[in-house]
Amino acid sequence: MRDVRSSPHLPAGGIEMPSSLTWLDHDAAAHARSTTLLALLDQPETRDELGIGGIRDALSDQLFPGTSVIQTRLRYMLLLPRLFIGLEASKVRARDFAERARQDELALNDRLADEEGAFGRDSGHKLKRLASSVYWAGMRSWGILARPGSQQDYFSAIAQIRSDRSSKLARDDGMEDLEPTAQTWHASLEKLVAPSALEEGSLSLTAEEARFIREQWKIHHPHTLLVWLAQDEVRLKECADARFPWLHPQMSTAPQPLRDLVEHARRFSGLAHGAALVYNLALAEASGNEDRRKEYSHALAAWIDGVPASGIGDWNVERFWEQVERAGRPVHARTREFVDAWLKLVRTGHADSPQSRKLVRDRERALKRTLSRFNAENLDRWGGASGLGVLNYRWGITRRHLADLLHGLEAA
Structure with a gap:
């Protein structure tokens, strides 16, 4: 019997928490699946193969406005x-x-x-x-x-x-x-x-510069996670070891609207990663790559094992869509239909099924048409892994900016 538990720093229900899944049995197959999944979660690939980038950006803008993944340093x-x-x-x-x-x-x-x-x-x-x-x-x-x-x-x-x-x-x-x-x-x-x-x-920021930037954040984006983290130097320091925003040690003390936003972001990140696993598994099967097929099959099984503890079952998806729309970024109806259809398959136990493969295949073909990797002439364009990067909503660059801010504040 397997038991997947959250780490002490994980909010209740965590579908894909890199480095925070704990496998409590000695089932070799289960251990292999979890190891494979954790390895895949480290993939740096950020391609948006299934067209969900608009949702990701809408949540990112609410969490960390003004940031971009191609920024580097705050000064x-x-x-x-x-x-x-x-x-x-x-x-x-x-x-x-x-x-x-x-x-x-x-x-x-x-x-x-x-x-x-x-x-x-x-x-x-x-x-x-x-x-x-x-x-x-x-x-x-x-x-x-x-x-x-x-x-x-x-x-x-x-x-x-x-x-x-x-x-x-x-x-x-x-x-x-x-x-x-x-x-x-x-x-x-x-x-x-x-x-x-x-x-x-x-x-390196001077102390005066750091205070100025922090004040600009507070003036222009007062109710964001960016500002909440920046207003307390202890919270700033604890960002360094938080691999994702929902793993910040003090997240449970944040204002309720922020906790709700982060929780929506966490669940969608996990849901999207599951779809990416199905996408790569379907490509591995279509290309006849047996090694990759086994790898993604194991990873998807491990992901499915974590679904009961993820919170997806009682996730209020209507509130999620309301949250997404607050950024003023319209989500295309077909994108929403795809996400809702994938969520339904997960909830009904069909994440690993012919239906799930058809869903991602049809979605990618609708987006890329003749350039779809599922077309026979394009299968060799798949390098074995694509679109697997876990959504962190620009947390990487935000954490770098917050470290620069803290360094400047400490220079006073």
């Missing part, structure tokens, strides 16, 4: 605005502004090259996507960038920005405006981040 949120503030005040011609910004940003990358998480460490000046494009939406979300529009819109408007600033400075009473950068960037940035910060080659 870029301040260094980049300081770079642009300096350029706005320079005599660089408007038509040359975008190219000069690129060159200055590449030079900044050179100075930061020895820092962990620095952009362009490997590609150097051949870097195609600069940090500014990665952080642009986040700077606006946190109230650091006050201007609407894309980065390209900003570059195109430089002449107008300068004109507006000149008009603002020429006040009727002859007094100098003390906040000349407020129309584009937060009014505090020019004093908060000295120009010398661009020369120092450091991605």
